[in-house]
Amino acid sequence: MTARITLPLPGGGTESRTLREPAGWQRPDGPPASRIAYAAAHVVADPYADNAPDAPARLDWDATLAVRRDLWSWGLGVAEAMDTAQRGMGLDWAATRELIRRSAAEAAACGGRIVAGAATDQLPGVPDTLDEVVAAYAEQVGYVQECGAVAVVMASRQLAALATGPDDYVRVYERVLREAGAPVVLHWLGDMFDPALAGYWGSTDLDEATKTFVALVHAHADVVDGVKVSLLDADREVRLRELLPPTVRVYTGDDYHYPELIEGDGRRSSHALLGAFAAIAPAASAALRRLDAGDPAGFRAILDPTVPLSRHVFAPPTRYYKTGIAFLSWLNGLQPGFTMVGGLHGGRGVPHLVEAFRLADSAGLLLDPELAARRMRAYLDVAGVAG
Template identity: 55%
Template sequence: MPISLFLPHADGGVEAYALTGTPTPRPAAVPRFSRIAYAAAHVVSDPRRDTRPWERPAVDWEATLKFRHHLWSLGFRIAEAMDTAQRGMGLDWSGAQELVRRSLAEARTVPGADLACGAGTDHLDPADARSLDDVIRAYEEQVGFVEKHGGRAIMMASRALARVAASPDDYRKVYGRILSQAKDKVVLHWLGDMFDPQLAGYWGAADFERALETVLSIIEENRGKVEGIKISLLDNAKEVALRDRLPEGVLCFTGDDFNYAGLIEGDGRKYSHALLGIFDAVAPQASAALCALAAGDAATFRAVIAPTVPLSRKIFEAPTQYYKAGVVFLAWLNGHQDHFTMPAGLQSARGVLHYADVFRLADRANVLDRPELAATRMRSLMTVLGVAQD
């Protein structure tokens, strides 16, 4: 008998929905890909200890680290303490420091495990930034912390820099200083204002072409210290424009949660590697697809990855910065955590219709690993949110 439950529609009606998806098999051994694939990982809150969820939310470190083992087992590198981990939206710099320390220590216990850690300026309130030197000191503190604990840095975009920079040269000064001091190669991060409105005009220009010239000049001037750049503008044409002009040896990491399938496959000339928040939610499917691509089976890659794209577009719909709610929702449905709460109560950022659509799309994309558990948990959530299940 099909597993079914009642889900709401935007017109106010309710439908009986029967699940049709098939769980994706796990690989027998840790797979190898032909693309570098980072999954930006979420953190698991601890509601049993969460006395001040909007100020200093508690983290379930055991469940958080266990989820990283799940990603490593599927062949992914981890992008740690990034936007997906609610940096600046529930996880402050103090919490990020503990996350970085714990994850780097855990990685050393897993053969072949790899991760890079987000380093930004989020402990500096943009309103308190008075000069470029303030921004430089903030970056130095965070990059220095990551490197002190044996990690490699992903240089996150800075709200403070966006506020105080007066020209593209100011970005060149700040990035040049930090990159010149870095011990290892760094991944840069171009995050669009759809993810964070405070980053509007980053690189000193509202116009993409002018911003592109600035970031390319920064990379060229510091190419010995730049592993690559993640671009998250949700516009595949802009990513291809950047990718086509990167210097030899500098990698393009797609952060485009709308168009990642085609960007990873490539256009016959070039392709993008990946650093994606959606890979947290669809890790088994992305792993199977990347394995097929590595084996030269592009048809299977497309067949497996394509159904995840509508799901990702729903999760990352505007207001895009609340996508973390959909990522954690799926982690809960799939049994990676035993509750659906988030740091700062961010699960309330999306409504019942959004979660119903994510559930349907996850089923169609074969993302529900344990359908009976997912249906049971979804019924309980729908009941709480006013959608009767009998």
């Protein structure tokens, strides 16, 4: 049956839209061989809990873990407890601990890849000393590793607030890396994702910050599995690939330019650790299979049409992209409702989410068009928008 829906237009009025059939991508037998690919997964709020701003996070564990099993079924790894899971935007450390434990157990049960974020967000406010930042990092890195996941050392708001220059960053990270006990991934998250991280690595000049970052990685390449770069600057990521030791992977976090960065330039390429992959998992999976088969043109033919959706979901203010990820998950039947911890389901307006619906349809990413149309009508009805 052909699904149809009436959608509001940005300038007023409506349009009648016939939804396209889903692309029919098939779930693979295992992960891709040519690249390592992680999807940064969001969390599903318990709709019966008071997940208001500043309230403790309460999750729908069945739905949250089902989202992760779906990602593994597409051959993707899961990047757990990252900024996509609302670290610093509603997900507190108590809920994060439980999330990491449960997801790591699920990964072990199904043989799925998993990395998990380790930060310093258990600290109340800005600490007095760098030693407190080191201790907080050590606690979280140790916990992630005890649970059986690879630790992603996330950027720290507390360190950004306390550090007086690049030397403070180096001192903290060197101690964290010496104590890690196993290789980790370093995450450089740009301030477009979190304004509190402006000037990370001790400088607002990205060239200077890059020098500090690269020197740190070279000095500790034996314990750095890779780096995740989330600066939305493809040229800078390409240059960074050339500056890092060849043993250190670059995991792109660029949700604007991922097709060309993953394909590479004939010399080096990026692996993936992307929030966008949580929204486009079937297409990402199919595209990576084409890359495995030595068909870069086929890879781009599948992945390039997903970029307009990703660019829209991650449009400024970029930190609210999580709202779009959760909305698309709900449209595709991966969770029962569209509510988020911290009340973040209000992070995007009706026009933004309507356009996300259109772009997901255009990319063939509404996997059950009838269900998606029914849920979109319900959302518009609640919003008071004629549709």
